[in-house]
Amino acid sequence: MYAGHIGGKMKKIVTIIGARPQFIKAAAVSRVIRRSYNEVLIHTGQHYDKNMSDNFLDELEIPYPDYHLNVGSGNPAKQTAHMMERIEEVLIKEKPDAVLVYGDTNSTLAGALAAVKIYIPIIHIEAGLRSFSKSMPEEINRVLTDHISTLLFCPTDAAVKNLQREGILKGVHKTGDVMCDTVMHYIHNMSSKKAEVFQHLEPLYTKATDLLDQWYLATIHRAENTDTINKLRIILDALESAESRVIFSVHPRIKEYVDILNEENQYKNICFVKPMGYKDMLFLTNNAVKVVTDSGGLQKESYIMKTPCVTIRNQTEWIETLEGNFNILAEVDKEDILNKLKIKPNIEKYTQYYGNGNAAEQICELIAKDV
Numbered sequence: 001m002y003a004g005h006i007g008g009k010m011k012k013i014v015t016i017i018g019a020r021p022q023f024i025k026a027a028a029v030s031r032v033i034r035r036s037y038n039e040v041l042i043h044t045g046q047h048y049d050k051n052m053s054d055n056f057l058d059e060l061e062i063p064y065p066d067y068h069l070n071v072g073s074g075n076p077a078k079q080t081a082h083m084m085e086r087i088e089e090v091l092i093k094e095k096p097d098a099v100l101v102y103g104d105t106n107s108t109l110a111g112a113l114a115a116v117k118i119y120i121p122i123i124h125i126e127a128g129l130r131s132f133s134k135s136m137p138e139e140i141n142r143v144l145t146d147h148i149s150t151l152l153f154c155p156t157d158a159a160v161k162n163l164q165r166e167g168i169l170k171g172v173h174k175t176g177d178v179m180c181d182t183v184m185h186y187i188h189n190m191s192s193k194k195a196e197v198f199q200h201l202e203p204l205y206t207k208a209t210d211l212l213d214q215w216y217l218a219t220i221h222r223a224e225n226t227d228t229i230n231k232l233r234i235i236l237d238a239l240e241s242a243e244s245r246v247i248f249s250v251h252p253r254i255k256e257y258v259d260i261l262n263e264e265n266q267y268k269n270i271c272f273v274k275p276m277g278y279k280d281m282l283f284l285t286n287n288a289v290k291v292v293t294d295s296g297g298l299q300k301e302s303y304i305m306k307t308p309c310v311t312i313r314n315q316t317e318w319i320e321t322l323e324g325n326f327n328i329l330a331e332v333d334k335e336d337i338l339n340k341l342k343i344k345p346n347i348e349k350y351t352q353y354y355g356n357g358n359a360a361e362q363i364c365e366l367i368a369k370d371v
């Protein structure tokens, strides 16, 4: 008998995904977990546009979900409640040995709550991250999920310490980061021809995106930066004055505001493009002069690839990235953003904190001891 088997029968894990970063995390873990477990995949449908969802399943060879709940967008309580209702139905039918959730989205919390209410153990990957800002929906999701999980896989020492401070000691393991696994898996196989990557880009307002020699790469989607159009205007005004042209991947959350702000194509320095595929994104991040973002995943990927990043937020969960100025926080203020973009990182201060690409292997070995 080997890990994950009982009486010759494979044990069952239900994995819940739903938002873009979760597809990228699942790409690392599903591949490994399926060697020893019967993985049943639920896609909540939190993200549903082809280029926010299905394209990643295809590109990253994630098995097609066994259940697609098609929950879609909505106010937080309604969206989370819809997910919980439908996840519970699946859990009652499938009777898994554990439920696996990733990160801190509404899909994460819905999966965890549905499971704990019917006494199914929860495995939380990317546990222990904290911004210490209760006004972030993600902070609520991750704190609640951690407090009801049985196995908690932390990417870093800082995450383990955060859990210790909250009295969560049992079932906690530091394993490295599964997004780092995905970067390392695809970096050798990423789109390598610049011309091809630029050909794939789908500009929002002009026919073609010029083939650039150098570029900044930008994404913005956090509620705190997009709750008013004015904040987004300030960020775009800063990028308009940046030293290199900016490739801006437009998350659907901000599309309407960008349409209004760029109504007369006034942002000449910014190429607004539709959300792009993972490998193209990897190429553009790896070769960017700078990244400007508020994305958790992109801050970390920039750090892993040693591309300097300016994060437009008051705090970050990925505090290691701040060392040596590889990642610098900026306020929603044009001068502050432009000043922070001038700061150079100190390569001597660089430490690879996120593991060596085998976090998923470690996680699956540890799961096998308990599930």
Ligand code: UD1
Binding pocket: 019, 020, 021, 046, 047, 048, 049, 052, 073, 074, 104, 105, 106, 107, 137, 138, 221, 223, 252, 253, 254, 296
């Ligand atoms: C969610 C997560 C956030 C994560 C982000 C990754 C929560 C609370 N937030 O934020 O932590 O960083 O995903 O991208 O779970 N929309 C579309 N098409 C889509 C998806 C979204 O048009 O495929 C639009 C809808 O108008 C929707 C809005 O984007 O209302 C926001 O989507 P939602 O999933 O609620 O939040 P995100 O901002 O994507």
Ligand code: UDP
Binding pocket: 020, 021, 024, 219, 249, 274, 275, 276, 277, 278, 279, 281, 282, 294, 295, 296, 297, 298, 301
């Ligand atoms: N990403 C992508 N294409 C894009 C923008 C982002 O593949 O056009 C990837 C990015 O490389 C990272 C992940 O999406 O792996 C981050 O997701 P997002 O910023 O939506 O969420 P967060 O990490 O902030 O929760």
